Amino acid sequence: MERYKYPHNGIKSCLNEIIEQVQVMPLELETVRRCIIIREKYGYSWWDSLVLTSALENDCAILYSEDMQSGQMIEDRLKIMNPFASD
Numbered sequence: 001m002e003r004y005k006y007p008h009n010g011i012k013s014c015l016n017e018i019i020e021q022v023q024v025m026p027l028e029l030e031t032v033r034r035c036i037i038i039r040e041k042y043g044y045s046w047w048d049s050l051v052l053t054s055a056l057e058n059d060c061a062i063l064y065s066e067d068m069q070s071g072q073m074i075e076d077r078l079k080i081m082n083p084f085a086s087d
Contacts (some may be wrong), residue, residue, distance in 0.1 A: 025058055042074065
């Protein structure tokens with residue numbers, strides 16, 4: 001029985017398509033160290049802070065997330081945007 005409504009093979013297929021179109025970056029020890037600082041400063045969960053840190057390290061300007069504070073600026077360089085909000 002599938003845990004989620006979307007079948008595993010469908011998820012796998014979507015991820016493979018995304019991976020072919022983007023640059024996948026490795027997780028480095030320095031990323032983990034920076035993540036701790038971001039987590040302490042902004043109060044996000046470990047995993048959200050890791051995503052934020054990775055986005056910052058890769059010079060992203062916008063991070064789309066439905067469960068972080070939409071409109072918040074992180075380190076004056078990264079703006080969190082809710083893709084489902086009707087701002």
